[in-house]
Every structure is written in structure tokens, then in C-alpha cells.
Amino acid sequence: GENVEQHPSTLSVQEGDSAVIKCTYSDSASNYFPWYKQELGKGPQLIIDIRSNVGEKKDQRIAVTLNKTAKHFSLHITETQPEDSAVYFCAASYNQGGKLIFGQGTELSVKP
Amino acid sequence: EAGVTQFPSHSVIEKGQTVTLRCDPISGHDNLYWYRRVMGKEIKFLLHFVKESKQDESGMPNNRFLAERTGGTYSTLKVQPAELEDSGVYFCASSPGTSGPQETQYFGPGTRLLVL
Numbered sequence: 001g002e003n004v005e006q007h008p009s010t011l012s013v014q015e016g017d018s019a020v021i022k023c024t025y026s027d028s029a030s031n032y033f034p035w036y037k038q039e040l041g042k043g044p045q046l047i048i049d050i051r052s053n054v055g056e057k058k059d060q061r062i063a064v065t066l067n068k069t070a071k072h073f074s075l076h077i078t079e080t081q082p083e084d085s086a087v088y089f090c091a092a093s094y095n096q097g098g099k100l101i102f103g104q105g106t107e108l109s110v111k112p
Numbered sequence: 113e114a115g116v117t118q119f120p121s122h123s124v125i126e127k128g129q130t131v132t133l134r135c136d137p138i139s140g141h142d143n144l145y146w147y148r149r150v151m152g153k154e155i156k157f158l159l160h161f162v163k164e165s166k167q168d169e170s171g172m173p174n175n176r177f178l179a180e181r182t183g184g185t186y187s188t189l190k191v192q193p194a195e196l197e198d199s200g201v202y203f204c205a206s207s208p209g210t211s212g213p214q215e216t217q218y219f220g221p222g223t224r225l226l227v228l
Contacts, residue, residue, distance in 0.1 A: 041221070043221045044219045045219065099168060099170075100217065104153060104154045105152075
């Protein structure tokens, strides 16, 4: 069935360092890959997404890469700041209906 | 523009009781989704409405869960009778429904349900 694996489950970095979170998906029909950030007490918020016809997308300090052959995609955050501390979820979807299949989440802690 | 809202924010009930969660999507959004996160695990899909119709309810765990979206606006998710394993955070999300299934889904803050 559809499955998304996310690693690591926790990640601690020093302010200014880079953080990388990796996800793999099982359904080769998946063609949409959003990343969500969830802060304490709030719902997940979309931070960046990528579609299967693109290999990389960047938005300021955040970038996402996609390798369709290997069925994995990654989130890269550069120059991390304490306010980047949150739980990050990757997800995958395909054309039928749009339901998202989420990874297990990564708790990122950025230490000042 | 108001975001997705959910009520209540927290609910503590005893096993066997009934709880009804409500979601108000962003105004004008045709797609409404329910998801659940149990005990620090992944967020799992429950079901998807397009306007008032159930498009996909493959994620509903069992017949103790009933979702409705009368009139195609707000939605309710009723759990009756609640069991201990139903504890978790229930999220609602909505998307416009105008540009295909790869639209951004906007999430509400969630309802934290604890069944004792």
C-alpha cells in the first residue's frame, strides 16, 4: 500500500547550521510532494512543495529535491534559526482525490 | 481571510461516550479532508469530501466514526462510542477544488481528543 518513510525522527542542530530531512515513498504514481511545518499547538502549515516534473525547488532558506527514480525527496534548511524549531512532515499524493500520505514527522530543534 | 477553524480545541471524554468534532473550512473551498495523528505517529488520512459528497472514506477506521458535510459547508466528525485508541489529534484541511488534486491543503489547528 501507500507508505512514506521519514528520517530522522529527531534532529538537533546549532543555529546557523543546515538541516536535512529525508523521505522515501512507495507508490510510483505519486506526483505531488508537500512539506509541512507544525509548531506547538498549531496545525501543519505548508512551507514548500514540489511536483514530479521538477527535480529541485528553492524558496529562500528552504529547498526540496526530488529523485523519482529512487522514490525519495528531501528538505534542506540552510542557516537555521531558533524559530525553525518545529515538527516537519513530508507527504506524498497522486492524482486520485488528493489525499496526502504523511511521513512520521521530524522534530527539529535549533539551539541558539 | 479566515483560515480553517475547528471546534473544540480540546475534548476529554470517557470511554463509551460520544464526541462530535466540527470543522469550518475556508469559505468557498469545495474540498474538505479529515486526518488524525495518534500518539506521535504519522498524520493519517480519514476521509475526503467534495462539497457535500464523500469522495473517499477509505481511511475511516470503523463504523464508530461518522462524518457529515450537510450543505457542503462545515463538517462534523462523530465518534460513537469512543474507545481509548481514538485518542489523538484530529485535523481538518480544505482546498479550493479549482485546480486539480495537487492543490495546497490548508490545515486547521486540530482538536485534541483524549478518551479515558
